Amino acid sequence: MSASKTARNLDVDRLLGHHRLMWRIRAFEEAALQANTEKLVLGAIHPSIGQEGIAVGVCSNLRRDDILTSTHRGHGHTLAKGADAGAMMRELLGREGGNSHGKGGSMHIADFKVGMLGANGVVAANIHITAGAAHAIKLRGEDRIACSIFGDGAINRGPFLEGLNWAKVFVLPALYVCEDNGYASTTRTAAMTAGPGAAARAEALGIPSVEVDGNDVLAVDEAVADAVSAIRGGGGPRFIVAETYRLTGHTAADPATYRAPDEVEAAWRRDPIAKLAQMLADAGVRGADLAENERAAKQEMDAVYTEAKAAPWPPLSRGYEDVQDAGDPRVEAF
Amino acid sequence: MAVMTYADAAKTTLAEEMRRDPLVWCLGEDLGRGGVFGQYKGLPEEFGPQRISDAPISEAAILGAAVGAAMTGTRPVVEMRFADFALCAVDELVNQAAKARYMFGGQTKVPLVVREPMGMWRSSAAQHSQSLESWYTHIPGLVVVCPATPHDNRGLLKTAIRSDDPVVYMEHKNLWALEGEVPDGDPIPFGVARIARAGTDVTIVSWSATVHAATEAAESLASEGIEAEVIDLRTLWPWDKRAVFASVEKTGRLIVAHESVQVGGFGAEVAATVADALFGKLKAPVKRLGSPRVPIAYAPPLEDMLRVTPAKIAEMARTLVQQ
Numbered sequence: 067m068s069a070s071k072t073a074r075n076l077d078v079d080r081l082l083g084h085h086r087l088m089w090r091i092r093a094f095e096e097a098a099l100q101a102n103t104e105k106l107v108l109g110a111i112h113p114s115i116g117q118e119g120i121a122v123g124v125c126s127n128l129r130r131d132d133i134l135t136s137t138h139r140g141h142g143h144t145l146a147k148g149a150d151a152g153a154m155m156r157e158l159l160g161r162e163g164g165n166s167h168g169k170g171g172s173m174h175i176a177d178f179k180v181g182m183l184g185a186n187g188v189v190a191a192n193i194h195i196t197a198g199a200a201h202a203i204k205l206r207g208e209d210r211i212a213c214s215i216f217g218d219g220a221i222n223r224g225p226f227l228e229g230l231n232w233a234k235v236f237v238l239p240a241l242y243v244c245e246d247n248g249y250a251s252t253t254r255t256a257a258m259t260a261g262p263g264a265a266a267r268a269e270a271l272g273i274p275s276v277e278v279d280g281n282d283v284l285a286v287d288e289a290v291a292d293a294v295s296a297i298r299g300g301g302g303p304r305f306i307v308a309e310t311y312r313l314t315g316h317t318a319a320d321p322a323t324y325r326a327p328d329e330v331e332a333a334w335r336r337d338p339i340a341k342l343a344q345m346l347a348d349a350g351v352r353g354a355d356l357a358e359n360e361r362a363a364k365q366e367m368d369a370v371y372t373e374a375k376a377a378p379w380p381p382l383s384r385g386y387e388d389v390q391d392a393g394d395p396r397v398e399a400f
Numbered sequence: 401m402a403v404m405t406y407a408d409a410a411k412t413t414l415a416e417e418m419r420r421d422p423l424v425w426c427l428g429e430d431l432g433r434g435g436v437f438g439q440y441k442g443l444p445e446e447f448g449p450q451r452i453s454d455a456p457i458s459e460a461a462i463l464g465a466a467v468g469a470a471m472t473g474t475r476p477v478v479e480m481r482f483a484d485f486a487l488c489a490v491d492e493l494v495n496q497a498a499k500a501r502y503m504f505g506g507q508t509k510v511p512l513v514v515r516e517p518m519g520m521w522r523s524s525a526a527q528h529s530q531s532l533e534s535w536y537t538h539i540p541g542l543v544v545v546c547p548a549t550p551h552d553n554r555g556l557l558k559t560a561i562r563s564d565d566p567v568v569y570m571e572h573k574n575l576w577a578l579e580g581e582v583p584d585g586d587p588i589p590f591g592v593a594r595i596a597r598a599g600t601d602v603t604i605v606s607w608s609a610t611v612h613a614a615t616e617a618a619e620s621l622a623s624e625g626i627e628a629e630v631i632d633l634r635t636l637w638p639w640d641k642r643a644v645f646a647s648v649e650k651t652g653r654l655i656v657a658h659e660s661v662q663v664g665g666f667g668a669e670v671a672a673t674v675a676d677a678l679f680g681k682l683k684a685p686v687k688r689l690g691s692p693r694v695p696i697a698y699a700p701p702l703e704d705m706l707r708v709t710p711a712k713i714a715e716m717a718r719t720l721v722q723q
């Protein structure tokens with residue numbers, strides 16, 4: 067079940083692209099944390115700092131017309147799927163020009179233009195939605211795939227069994243990726259999860275599964291590439307468990323005192339961006355090129371944040387739009 | 401007299417009941433670290449992991465297991481963390497807990513409490529802000545409790561834990577830090593409203609956080625010479641018809657104000673009941689004030705637009721009194 071460790075023929079350009087995108091995600095998250103500190107984001111945000119390797123390794127194997135669904139921790143996935151950072155930041159600040167006109171915010175970040183069907187405030191709800199998206203793709207006879215990224219905590223909700231079973235019996239083009247960061251909110255997931263792990267559960271349904279180091283973007287990239295080609299070939303669903311660690315608290319407001327400081331320190335030594343930088347440096351990439359990726363990402367996201375702060379609030383009329391077609395939602399309406 | 405927060409008031413009661421009755425226990429996600437809003441802080445240390453039990457993210461299993469455990473002689477207190485997530489366990493609550501006693505001809509009761517923190521909490525958006533209390537009032541078998549003050553959260557939780565009926569216990573997230581006097585820890589019976597403010601000109605019936613908006617409205621109306629009577633229902637099933645009727649008989653005017661969507665809200669039940677029983681005594685049409693039929697938006701101005709504010713309540717009261 068573990069990914070084969072082949073001798074690595076590095077595609078340096080591809081990996082430099084990964085490095086750039088991972089930095090863009092991190093810089094976006096840092097700007098979002100800043101916005102939270104400045105009280106410009108008032109609801110909860112769930113940063114994915116430390117988990118960027120999974121977002122990038124997965125989405126770099128998806129086409130723009132492939133479908134992605136995500137969790138509450140969805141900024142990185144959404145950016146990696148190709149969403150516009152400016153629209154996302156405006157959404158986080160609840161402004162006009164956000165992906166959803168500021169009506170959804172961080173936990174419901176979505177960009178349907180790039181096949182990103184939404185983060186989700188309900189753990190594991192995206193697993194079923196992905197099965198349905200894959201079902202529609204199959205009905206329509208297309209070669210797209212649908213991918214769902216969810217956390218290790220999600221595997222204890224019913225949709226993990228029901229959704230994966232569905233995808234398997236209908237031989238659907240679905241990729242399921244579990245981001246195993248060891249925690250579900252303040253709880254160590256292992257304490258509340260029976261059996262040898264998520265992959266074994268998927269295997270029990272006959273779904274081929276692999277476990278990879280989620281902080282090694284190359285390993286994720288390779289595992290996802292294999293899975294995606296099998297799925298596009300009509301092989302039915304695949305499952306990948308990517309081990310990682312969230313370097314921040316569960317939300318921006320969570321000091322995460324339930325984790326020992328040395329555990330967090332050790333995790334920083336496995337920082338996926340630093341790990342990739344080391345790999346690239348070993349392959350002869352100049353430090354200056356790596357530093358430039360970091361600098362450019364920070365500059366971009368600084369600008370994105372500054373611009374979002376200047377964006378107007380949505381007009382109040384937005385509040386009544388897009389509720390549904392039938393009927394008028396206003397109290398005084400007929 | 402003790403001053404406590406709304407959150408601590410409930411915790412004090414829970415601890416007391418757990419000391420009194422070893423068959424009371426709690427289950428829910430993250431309880432081992434005191435719960436996501438800190439409502440269980442200190443309880444894991446006192447009662448241990450068996451009685452303050454962590455749970456996997458498995459709302460259906462949490463609530464379903466509580467039903468089985470309640471039918472097997474224990475008194476589970478279920479934590480759903482957000483009322484929105486309790487929707488993942490609707491079968492367990494509505495088809496199982498609420499109906500078991502009746503279906504089985506009284507062979508069993510299901511003495512459980514489901515805590516469902518509800519309501520708007522700045523920019524929590526559509527899936528973490530809902531007020532769904534009216535849904536549960538529609539289900540025979542369930543008790544529905546919506547405390548507005550620390551004192552009520554102390555006394556009503558006690559009654560809920562001692563109740564043999566399944567109780568949907570909806571605390572408002574915006575009230576956790578609210579401080580108030582808690583004169584005693586006596587159980588407060590279900591179905592007994594509280595007169596939050598006495599008045600003679602118009603009756604404002606409310607519950608949960610909106611009681612505070614209604615009281616604020618009443619204070620500002622008083623400065624204009626309008627005396628509003630604010631009634632906090634405290635429990636929606638059963639609800640205190642007697643108190644509401646007595647007040648409306650005196651004032652001849654009724655507003656029912658609640659945070660949840662106005663269409664199909666519990667305000668409709670109160671309004672229809674009063675209009676029916678007191679038709680001849682009304683000086684003005686019975687009014688309701690609730691949210692438009694819109695999911696809760698994230699952006700602060702759009703979220704605020706949906707709120708039932710003191711200004712909206714006062715405005716409605718003024719109009720009624722002029723009639």
Ligand SMILES: Cc1ncc(C[n+]2csc(CCOP(=O)(O)OP(=O)(O)O)c2C)c(N)n1
Pocket residue numbers: 137138139187188189190216217218219220221245247249250251255316429457459481485488
């Ligand atoms: C059905 C449901 N139950 C509970 C929650 C509250 N909640 C939000 S995130 C979370 C932990 C999720 O853990 P995991 O799936 O591992 O994702 P991670 O946060 O680690 O990325 C919980 C319990 C929720 N959003 N939905």
Ligand SMILES: [Mg+2]
Pocket residue numbers: 217218219245246247248249250251255
């Ligand atoms: Mg996790």
